[in-house]
Amino acid sequence: MHFIITLIHVVLAIIITIHILLYKEDVKSSLNWIALVFLSPFLGTMLYIVFGTNKVKRKGMLLKQYINHHINSVSAGGLYNNTKKKTNTLFSRYKQFIMFGYNVYPQRFTFINQISPLQNGVEAYPAMLNSMLNAKFEVLILSYIFDYDIETKKFLDVFKLLIKKGIKIKVLVDGVGTFKLFHSSIEKQLAKINGLEYGIFLPPHIPISLPFVNFRNHRKIMIIDRTIAFLGSMNLSKNNVLIHDIKNGVIDITFKIQGQVIDQLLKVFRNDWEFANKMPCKLLSYNKKIQDLQGETMPARIISSGPNSKIDKIEFIIHGAINMAQRKITIVTPYFLPETNILTAIKMAAMRKVSVELIVPEHSDCHIIDWARESNFLNLIISGVKIYRTLPPFDHSKIFIVDDEWIFVGSANWDVRSFKLHFETNIELFSHDLAIILNKIIDKKKQQAQLVSIYECKNITFLKKLRNNAARLITPYG
Numbered sequence: 001m002h003f004i005i006t007l008i009h010v011v012l013a014i015i016i017t018i019h020i021l022l023y024k025e026d027v028k029s030s031l032n033w034i035a036l037v038f039l040s041p042f043l044g045t046m047l048y049i050v051f052g053t054n055k056v057k058r059k060g061m062l063l064k065q066y067i068n069h070h071i072n073s074v075s076a077g078g079l080y081n082n083t084k085k086k087t088n089t090l091f092s093r094y095k096q097f098i099m100f101g102y103n104v105y106p107q108r109f110t111f112i113n114q115i116s117p118l119q120n121g122v123e124a125y126p127a128m129l130n131s132m133l134n135a136k137f138e139v140l141i142l143s144y145i146f147d148y149d150i151e152t153k154k155f156l157d158v159f160k161l162l163i164k165k166g167i168k169i170k171v172l173v174d175g176v177g178t179f180k181l182f183h184s185s186i187e188k189q190l191a192k193i194n195g196l197e198y199g200i201f202l203p204p205h206i207p208i209s210l211p212f213v214n215f216r217n218h219r220k221i222m223i224i225d226r227t228i229a230f231l232g233s234m235n236l237s238k239n240n241v242l243i244h245d246i247k248n249g250v251i252d253i254t255f256k257i258q259g260q261v262i263d264q265l266l267k268v269f270r271n272d273w274e275f276a277n278k279m280p281c282k283l284l285s286y287n288k289k290i291q292d293l294q295g296e297t298m299p300a301r302i303i304s305s306g307p308n309s310k311i312d313k314i315e316f317i318i319h320g321a322i323n324m325a326q327r328k329i330t331i332v333t334p335y336f337l338p339e340t341n342i343l344t345a346i347k348m349a350a351m352r353k354v355s356v357e358l359i360v361p362e363h364s365d366c367h368i369i370d371w372a373r374e375s376n377f378l379n380l381i382i383s384g385v386k387i388y389r390t391l392p393p394f395d396h397s398k399i400f401i402v403d404d405e406w407i408f409v410g411s412a413n414w415d416v417r418s419f420k421l422h423f424e425t426n427i428e429l430f431s432h433d434l435a436i437i438l439n440k441i442i443d444k445k446k447q448q449a450q451l452v453s454i455y456e457c458k459n460i461t462f463l464k465k466l467r468n469n470a471a472r473l474i475t476p477y478g
Contacts, residue, residue: 005041006041009041009042009045012037012042012045013037013038013041013044013045016033016037016044016045016048017034017037017038020033020034020037020048033048036048090299090405090430091299094324094406094430096324097320097321097324097406100320101317101320101428104311104313104316104317104320105303105304105313105317107264107301107302107303108301109299109300109301110259110260110261110263110264110299110300110301111260111297111298111299112259112260112293112297113257113258113259113260113261113293113297113298113299113300113429114257114258114259114293114297114298115255115256115257115258115259115298115300115427115429115431115434116255116256116434116437117253117254117255117256117434117437117438117441118230118232118253118254118255118256119251119252119253119441120234120240120241120243120251120252120253121151121234121237121238121240121241121243121252122241122243124230124232124234124240124252124254125151125154125240125241127230127256128155128222128230129154129155129158131222131224131228131230132155132158132162132224133158133161133162134224135162135167135224135225136167136225137167137168137225137226137284137285138167138168138169138170138224138225138283138284138285139159139162139167139168139169139170139222139223139224139225140170140221140222140223140224140266140269140283141169141170141171141172141221141222141236142171142172142173142217142219142220142221142222142268142269142272143171143172143173143174143177143178143219143220143221143222143235143236144173144174144177144178144216144217144218144219144220144235144411145174145177145178145235145236145237146171146173146177146178146186146235146236146237147178147186147235147236147237147238147239148185148186148188148189149237149238150238151236151237151238151240151241152186152236152237152238155236156189156190156193159171159193159196160193163193163194163195163196168197168284169193169195169196169197170197170198170199170269170273170281171190171196171197171198171199172198172199172200172201172217172269172272172273172276173186173187173190173198173199173200173201174200174201174202174216174217174218175200175201175202175203175204175216176202176204176216177216177217177218177235178200179204187200199273199276199277200276201216201217201272201275201276201423202215202216202217202276214307214417214421214422215306215307215421215422215423216421216422216423217272217276217422217423218411218412218418218422218423218424219268219272219304219411219423219424219425220232220233220234220235220254220411221265221268221269221425223262223265223266223269225285226262226263226266226283226285227258227262227285228256228257228258228262229256229257229258229262229265230254230255230256230257231254231255231257231265231409231410231425231427232252232253232254232255232398232409232410232411233252233253233254233334233396233397233398233409233410233411234252234253234254234396235252237250240252242393243393244393245393246392246393247392247393248393249392249393249394250393250394250395250396251390251393251394251395251396251397252395252396252397253397253398253399253409253441255409255427257300257427258293259293259297259300261300261301261302261427264301264302265302265425266283268302268304268425269281270283272423298429298430298431298433298434299429299430300427300428300429300430301427301428301429302425302426302427302428303317303408303410303425303426303427303428304423304424304425304426305412305419305423305424305425306422306423306424307420307421307422307423312419312420314412314418314419314424314426315338315342315419315420317408317426317428318342318400318408318414319341319342319345321400321402321406321408322342322345322346322349322402323345323348323349324402324403324406325349325354325402325403326354326403327354327355327403327404328354328355328356328357328401328402328403328404329346329349329354329355329356329357329401329402330357330359330399330400330401330402330439330442331356331357331358331359331399331400331414332359332360332395332397332398332399332400332442332445333358333359333360333397333398333400333413333414334360334361334364334394334395334396334397334398334413335360335364335366335369335373335413335414335415335417335418336358336360336373336376336413336414336415337369337372337373337414337415337416337472338414338415338416338419339416339419342414343376343379343380346358346380346383346385347379347380347383347385348383350380350383350384350385351383351384353384355386356384356385356386357385357386357387357388357442357446358380358385358386358387358388359388359390359395359442359445359446359449360373360387360388360389360390360395361389361390361392361394361395361396362389362390362391362392362449362450363392363394364394365394368471369415369471371464371467371468371471371472372468372471372472374457374460374464374468375465375468375469375471375472376472377452377457378454378457378458381452381453381454381457382454386451387451387452388445388446388449388450388451388452389449389450389452390445390448390449391448391449391450395445397445398410398411398412398413399438399441399442401435401438401439401442404432404435404436404439405430405431405432405435406428406429406430407428407429407430407431407434407435407438408426408427408428408429409426409427410424410425410426410427411424411425411426412424412425412426
């Protein structure tokens with residue numbers, strides 16, 4: 001019997017090893033998985049099936065063909081078409097980085113846009129509700145978390161009102177992000193609204209679909225009539241209104257968008273809707289005329305990334321932007337666990353005398369992630385990086401600014417899960433004026449934060465150092 005069990009283990013380990021060699025591109029990840037599979041009989045095989053395989057790549061081919069069909073490729077000669085002199089000067093200054101960005105993600109910049117930040121649910125939710133109440137054709141919502149509580153009931157009430165007026169509502173939520181074990185889920189509430197269309201992105205049919213625990217749709221998008229959109233890191237939950245509640249409150253930011261870049265967001269929503277529901281997504285507002293914008297505009301484009309792609313697009317853009325920086329890098333993120341390539345680029349930027357500031361929450365909603373990130377602090381600080389820890393409530397904001405002009409915001413965290421394992425959407429834009437506004441928001445965070453000292457990092461206890469380094473090893477890799 002022992003011989004048979006051993007033989008089964010070896011056969012399974014060989015099969016898994018063949019799969020790893022064929023489909024895993026990262027050498028470190030491949031070696032780690034092969035060692036685990038052989039040294040941990042059956043357990044290693046089970047862990048690889050659950051966490052190591054990327055089934056989204058197989059099913060994601062449907063999503064990929066939509067993306068290839070809809071995204072506009074850009075030629076070098078088209079970079080400067082229909083732009084003002086100011087924009088030409090801007091793009092000339094960043095020409096090399098922009099060409100790099102197009103090679104990573106071949107989608108055009110749009111130039112007629114207005115983008116403004118909204119802090120917390122206190123500002124964002126009223127703006128969203130008012131925009132929906134003024135809708136004439138349709139409202140599209142994609143959210144990783146959509147709780148059912150006193151705040152989100154306001155959204156459901158507006159849905160019912162709009163449907164009575166003949167306005168179409170489509171809501172797409174993530175199967176894990178909205179899953180509630182002991183509370184009523186939003187899915188049940190959406191199903192009760194006659195005339196509302198909704199979808200669930202990769203619902204976790206345990207244990208069959210357990211591997212999809214990593215491949216979540218982490219995007220947060222709202223689009224009204226192709227004229228107004230909201231994009232950022234803010235979920236739909238009462239916690240985003242409880243900004244003075246140290247225990248339950250969440251600090252966050254989203255962005256109100258008007259202009260041409262909304263069309264790129266529409267494509268993201270349509271792709272995800274068709275992938276989740278396996279049916280065409282008819283958009284009533286797609287062929288409607290966009291209202292002309294007055295005043296200052298800014299170049300912007302949407303960057304989407306996910307495990308169905310061979311290139312980790314958002315990570316590549318971030319890496320390139322760090323290397324591009326000449327004067328200043330500002331990073332605000334709730335989770336900071338990038339791999340060595342990003343950490344090295346940050347340290348090298350600081351050693352080039354680029355001012356690098358990292359703002360993270362003192363405590364996130366996951367202790368293991370907090371412990372793991374601390375293991376990188378000492379080397380970053382020695383290189384010249386300033387690290388600030390904001391006091392509770394939990395700051396879930398995501399902002400990345402380079403040289404007070406290039407801005408990258410959206411749903412992606414600075415960790416492997418966002419870079420490789422989740423579907424994310426960020427917006428890349430150039431705006432000195434918006435950078436000034438965001439820097440003021442960040443300055444207030446720093447004023448209420450604690451600067452991490454080199455003394456603190458060097459004098460950490462042996463047990464805490466051991467804990468932190470161990471936590472770093474078990475963070476998700478893929």
